[in-house]
Amino acid sequence: MFELLVALPLLVKALILGVVEGLTEFLPISSTGHLILASSLLGFHGEKAKLFSVAIQTGAMVAVIVYFRARIGATLIGFGRDQRATRFAINVLIAFLPAAVLGLLFAKTIKQHLFSPVPVAAAFIVGGLIIMWAEARAARATSRPRVSDIDQLAPIDALKLGLAQATALIPGTSRSGATIIGGMLFGLSRQVATEFSFYLAIPTLIGAGAYDTWKHRALLDAADLPLFAVGLIVSFASALACVHWLMRFVATHSFVVFAWYRIVFGAVVLITAWTGVVNWAD
Secondary structure (H helix, E strand, O other), X not given: OHHHHHOOOHHHHHHHHHHHHHHHOXXXXXXXHHHHHHHHHHOOOOHHHHHHHHHOHHHHHHHHHHHOHHHHHHHHHHOOOOHHXXXXXXXXXXXXXXXXXXXXXXXXXXXXXXXXXXXXXXXXXXXXXXXXXXXXXXXXXXXXXXXXXXXXXXXXXXXXXXXXXHHHHOOOOOHHHHHHHHXXXXXXXXXXXXXXXXHHHHHHHHHHHHHHHHHOHHHOOHHHHHHHHHHHHHHHHHHHHHHHHHHHHOOOOOOHHHHHHHHHHHHHHHHXXXXXXXXXXX
16 A cells, blocks of 8 residues: 555645645644655655645645735735734734744754654644643633734734744644644633734745745756646645634634544554554655
8 A cells, every 4th residue: 555655646746745734734733744744655755855845835825815815915004004903913023033043043953853754743642632731721711811802912922922833843743733722821712823823824834935945946947846836736725725614613612633633643653653564764
């Protein structure tokens, strides 16, 4: 079975990875971790494969821009003139900075040592346990969240969210999961934390994609255009569907189901790696 996956045409692999990226980018289950595991199963390795996984995140970001186009447009038009729009834009910038700075400092080291299936699986399990703890804490809370509207966020709230997001530099942690669960622990409602995680994803992932693509531009040639185009288009379409679904889901559900998924999936990867059932190549 695994030999058949490795033998799939390159464009089919790009399509599969585009779907994986789009469906997992905004769920608290780690898109990077899933891309590393899926790439391992598909035999899609090397520096160009890593660049592909980062670049197709841009497709998911375009989906967010399309979904929240009204708020984003109003913010761009009103920046510097409208207090609400200016405060919101500054909060996003503040939250973006921790991951940007730490990413520039430690990205190379992280990719060398943690971008492999076993560390990702371990992060899946740890993240799942943290989500369960945070949800149990939220269920016991007797008071309403301190922040129930995204325009109530203060700069210190934005900084805390940015620091929470920065923990997702560890693959398998989940950028959206770290931001949402961190936000809930800091007193934000689930809806506000989720919505802000979408806005924060725009500069974070587009910046990461642009930086990585430029840095490794020597790896690319014209023959790669169909591969990247398929990944970007498919990740956009699947991410747009996921954003629509998730915004409805968080209104009435907790993230416990994602916690169990992370723990079970991480355990399966570790067990199959240790027993040799699956060759989880780096």
